[in-house]
Every structure is written in C-alpha cells, then in structure tokens.
Amino acid sequence: MKQDLRFQKTELALQKAFLDLLQTKDIAKISVKEICAVAQVSRNAFYQHYETKEHLYENMLKEILLAIEDACKPLAKDLASISTAERRLFLDNILRAVEDHRFVIYQLLTSQPAIFSAAFQEMLLSANLQGSKEVIAPPHTSYIHVFSGGVAAFVNYWLLETSFTLEEAQETLFSILGQMMVVSD
Known part of the structure; x- marks a missing residue:
C-alpha cells in the first residue's frame, strides 16, 4: 500500500512538473532531466512511469x-x-x-x-x-x-x-x- 501511494505521488509530481515546464517551453525543448529536476525525482523514477516525455503527455x-x-x-x-x-x-x-x-x-x-x-x-x-x-x-x-x-x-x-x-x-x-x-x- 505504501509503495502504491509513493508511486502515485511520483506520478503526480512528474505530471505537475511537466505542466509547469510547458508554460515556459515548447514540448520539444523540455528534457526528461528537467522534468525530473522540477519534480525532484530521479530519472529512474521517471522511466518507471513513462517511456518518454511524449508518453507522459x-x-x-x-x-x-x-x-x-x-x-x-x-x-x-x-x-x-x-x-x-x-x-x-x-x-x-x-x-x-x-x-x-x-x-x-x-x-x-x-x-x-x-x-x-x-x-x-x-x-x-x-x-x-x-x-x-x-x-x-x-x-x-x-x-x-x-x-x-x-x-x-x-x-x-x-x-x-x-x-x-x-x-x-x-x-x-x-x-x-x-x-x-x-x-x-
């Protein structure tokens, strides 16, 4: 149960970070590294949820x-x-x-x-x-x-x-x- 909650929190953090970045940058100019930095999660965590930033979108x-x-x-x-x-x-x-x-x-x-x-x-x-x-x-x-x-x-x-x-x-x-x-x- 705890892992599910952590998984959901990470997913929401990634989505929010992506939306925040979309307000100032075109999707083509956003990197997975930037999404992870804003979301304060590792790249590994990103790839456990999504294959690419386009997949996230x-x-x-x-x-x-x-x-x-x-x-x-x-x-x-x-x-x-x-x-x-x-x-x-x-x-x-x-x-x-x-x-x-x-x-x-x-x-x-x-x-x-x-x-x-x-x-x-x-x-x-x-x-x-x-x-x-x-x-x-x-x-x-x-x-x-x-x-x-x-x-x-x-x-x-x-x-x-x-x-x-x-x-x-x-x-x-x-x-x-x-x-x-x-x-x-």
Missing part, C-alpha cells in the same frame, strides 16, 4: 479525455422525446467533467492548443457518434459533427477567454445551443 491527455468521454453518454433512449432538462443535464455533465480537469486542460490549451483541441474534438465526436448508436431516432451525423465542434470551441473560449464559473459556462452553452436549435427548426 499522451498519458495525461488520455486520462482527461476518458473522464470527459464518460460524461458524453446519452441520458435518454429516444432523442425524439428528450426533455429540456435531459438536454441541459447532458451539456452540464460534459462541462462538469471539463471543470474537474480545468487546471490541466488550461495548461494544455495554453501550451499545446492545436494538439489538445484536436484530440478533445475528436473524442467528443467519437463519443457522440457512439452514443447515437444507442438511441432511437439519432441525430443526423452532420449535426453530431457540428455539435462536437461547437462544444470543443466553446470549451476553448470558456477556459482561455472568459472568467466564467462552471455555472455561467453551463448557462451560456445551453443558451447558445438552444438558439441554434430554434434556428434549425
């Missing part, structure tokens, strides 16, 4: 995206009769998952915006396409593409350009998507 990205993907599960089996409350809860769940990882996502968006944004949008698209297979009367594939891209763009806007609280972000996104639905009807 990919692991962090994967953890975040999996957590947010879980929030994209459909809440209703029949989208033709989905209530406003269910629609709102679906969006709220996605943004709550982003909020749970807000610090790391912000760091990744400010240091590697294209990489994170593309991975985030692809995950949303994939999760929503998969979720649409589980419901009656799924939305058109083009709607899923637009929706996923819009949510990804909104998250970028929210975290990088506003000081919205989670609740303000949820209200704003729900309002925007509600306006889009009125226009499309």
